Amino acid sequence: MPEGTLCNKIPVNTKEELLTLLADKSGKTYYEEMNHLDVDHAALKTTLDKSCKSRIRTWLEICAHCGMCADSCFFYLANNKDPKQVPSYKIQSTLGEIVKRNGNVDNAFMQKTMDIAWGKCTCCNRCGMYCPFGIDMGVMFGYLRGLCFSQGFVPWELKIGSGMHRIYRAQMDVTSEDWVDTCQWRMEENADDWPGLEIPIDKENADIIYTVNAREPKHYPEDLDEAAILFHLAGENWTVPSVGWEETSLAMFAGDWEGCRLQVQAVYDAMERLKPKRMVVTECGHAYRATVIEGPYWAGLKSGKTPVPSFHYVEWVAEALRTGKLKLDPSKKIKEPVTYQDSCNYIRNAGLSDCAREIMSYIAEDFREMRPNREHNFCCGGGGGMNGLGRYREERNVGLKVKRDQILATGAKLVISPCHNCWDAIRDLEEIYKVGIRWSFLKPILLKMVIVPDHMKPVEE
Amino acid sequence: MYDFVTGPLAWLAFLVFFVGVVVRVIQYIRGLDWKLDRVTYTVNVSYGIKGALRSIFFWLFPFGTRSWRSYPFLTLLVFSFHIGILFTPIFLIAHNVLLLERWGFSFWTITEAAADFMTFLVLVSAIFLVLRRIALPEVRIITIAYDYLMLAVAVAPFFTGLMAHYQSGNYQFWLILHILSGEIMLMAIPFTKLSHFVGFFLSRGQLGMDYGIKRGGMKSKGLDW
Structure with missing residues (x-):
């Protein structure tokens, strides 16, 4: 039975295998070997x-x-x-x-x-x-x-992705040490501007355990800053785990169910270890779907629920605005028309459409719904791992047209997109179709509007 | 021949139909697996029931869901077709006379004109469903001969019934054909995709439970079908 050295039926389980696979640029040899796979x-x-x-x-x-x-x-x-x-x-x-x-x-x-x-x-x-x-x-x-x-x-990229989870318990090669270092580095970076700002690691019995998408520590550390600042301003008693901090699952996109199980188990173990009251996930759709919605089943949890109640970031934001934990300056509300990208994974497949509307009512003066919207919204065009697959790049780009037209029809030039995949897809559709739109996660938008109490401002020297 | 199709064969048809349908339901439910399907059917039961009922309820009414509303003409065809198929045979005067004669009970009946109208609707809807299969590329590509066969099996009792009723040509011939085709349809239900007679409720209920229990039912009012 011809099995390739790269393309075969065995998932990637070691760093050596992973590096060999990564070295095969664009999966050229990998796909060639696939032609002979029995x-x-x-x-x-x-x-x-x-x-x-x-x-x-x-x-x-x-x-x-x-x-x-x-x-x-x-x-x-x-x-x-x-x-x-x-x-x-x-x-x-x-x-x-x-x-x-x-x-x-x-x-x-x-x-x-x-x-x-x-x-x-x-x-x-x-x-x-x-x-x-x-x-x-x-x-x-x-x-x-x-x-x-x-x-x-x-697809080559997803064999790599599933291997990443199996080896690093993260979708990228970010180790536990890398993660902890990044948290400490960001804390120090922001110490002057935000006195008292902390990114507490492995604190037991916190109210919130916060988990992320590995892209954030790896490529967008400012996202972690923003999360920390907003928790700080809201006065949350929160923590991040040193192990089990990654919510995403390329293994889910790959169909590697054992990889999925290993990944979510790491997060659930962190919950059991640190005993937080609840978990909050960053602005990522499939991460929430994987760890909160589907994960309990991979891990064999008969309740169908995560060990502690789990919330998407939009749920936390809606709550923080509703209860006044975060206060926004009404004069800084977004004046221009703005629309919202309903992510399939936490809207259609997790029922959080009301949270999104509630948030928009606090931050936007001229909120324009896409048509259709909420559970009926169209995929951004990049879901299910599609954004990252070179083999299907052309198919993906054609698919983006539906989202492009939906956005244009609203007349808004700004798209709020609290999901990494949607965010990428919308960025790429602008790059390809050049329709003159901008896109943003919630965190940077909130930071621009939030009222900072005087005692939290840096002391003037 | 008449004695045979209204005697032993009728019994057999009803037996196959009832037992077959019950077996289908049992097999379906036994084949559900909380871990494979990723739905905790037996844990969060109240959410499951609510989700299942919502999922069935909205779809039972024409224009009750966004999908039905998106295809108004098809929706009319589908509902006329199904209402005719389900209710005409049960409430037809001739069938109820037979029921009373043979088994000593009968249901409510509808007028002959109503029965004729509903039968007519079944036939006309069927014709349009066929035309739609041929005309629309998105339907043509998924259409196979089996689809036409199933439509023929479902429509045959109505066509032959109408022929027998108006006694065009040989009454006995059409009557026997009518009874035979009705029996074939009944017996086909458990073994073919006509099993959607129960499969509709099972499948809709299952997806409703999926949404009700896992995909948002616990954090929202329920999916807006």
């Missing part, structure tokens, strides 16, 4: 028998082939209503065939399946809302990704 039919059949149960089999069987899912898919709309982008077609011609043939599919079929599972679906779950039978093709594509991953048919 499909392990017996293993695929066993996996199907064990994990493809009545929910998915019923979905595949009763699909009425009515096409009502077509218009729900932004890829279908962005590709001039190409019938090959109809969600039902995409899932029936991939997972549907695998199930029908009981795993008896070849290499070409698996590559085609991979290209659809990652290149034509972001698992935004919008189609499931428009199907009369409640057939959630996003859920099925998530499952399909797992099948592909187990057979080694996974």
Whole structure:
């Protein structure tokens, strides 16, 4: 059974393997090796028998082939209503065939399946809302990704991403020491401007344990500053864990369920160790989805809930503004038209649309809803790992057109986007289509408006 | 022949239908797995029930959901088709006379004109559903022969019933064909995608529980279907 040295059925578990894979620029050798990768039919059949149960089999069987899912898919709309982008077609011609043939599919079929599972679906779950039978093709594509991953048919970047989680318990090569150092460095950097500012590490019994996206310590340390300053101003008793601080899960995008389990277990262990009252997650959509919504299931928690109640950053902000923990200067409200990008992962798939509106009522004078919005909003175009996949860059860029047009229709030039993936996608759509929009997380916006009590201001010398 | 299709075969058809449907429901529920489906079906039960009921309820009414509202013509077709298929046979005078004769009970009945109208709606809706399959590229690409076969199986009892009722040609011929096609439809339900007779409620209920328990139901009023 030909297994490549880079492209094979074994996940990346060591730093050496990871470095070798990273050294293969753009995955050139990796994808070449994929052409020779065998499909392990017996293993695929066993996996199907064990994990493809009545929910998915019923979905595949009763699909009425009515096409009502077509218009729900932004890829279908962005590709001039190409019938090959109809969600039902995409899932029936991939997972549907695998199930029908009981795993008896070849290499070409698996590559085609991979290209659809990652290149034509972001698992935004919008189609499931428009199907009369409640057939959630996003859920099925998530499952399909797992099948592909187990057979080694996974985009190069996500094999790396899943390996990162397995090795570092983070989506990037940020070690626990790196993280702690970054926290201390940022604390020192801000000490003059913010007397008394702390980033407490491993403090037990805090009210809030704060967890982040590894990109923040690695590339956007100012995000960590802003989070610390806002907690400081709100008078929160908070902490960050030295281990288990990362919320994201490229393993989820990859369909590496064991990697997913390892990642969320690290966060849950931090909760058990430090016994905070609750957890707050940074402005990231899939991080919340992975660790708060899906994670308890990967970790086998029968309650379906995280060990301590967990909140997305927008929930904390809405609460802080509502209760007056954070007070904003009304004269600094955003005057220009501004819109809000509803992230699929914490709005459609976690029910937090009201929090977003509540926040906008405090910060914007002219808030313009996109159409459609809330749970019905379209994916930004970069979800499900799509932003990071070189192989599907062109597909991603075409898909961005739907979000571009939605934003333009609001007349707003500023998009509030409290989700890393959406933030990236909107940045990229501006880069590609040059429509003259700006985008921002909440934290920098809030910092510009928040009223700083005198005793918290630096002492003039 | 008439004695056979209204006697042993009718019993068999009802038996296959009822037992088959019950087995389908049991199999579906037994195949649910909290860990694989990632929904705690038996833990957060009240949220699950609320989510399931919402998910079924809104979809049971024409224009009750955003999706139904997005496709007004299709929605009318789908509802006329299903209402006709479900209610005409149960409340038809002729069927109820038969019920009373054979089993000593009957249901409410609708007028013949109403039954004719509903049957007519079933047939017309079916024609438009076929045309839609042919005309729309997004429907054509997912349409397979099986879809037409299922439509034919579902519509045949109505077509033959109408023929028998108006006794065009050979009454006995159409009547037997009518009974036979009705029995075929009943027996097909558990084994084909006509199983959405129960599958609709199961699948909708499941997704409703998913949203009610896990995907936001505990932090919001419930998904705006």
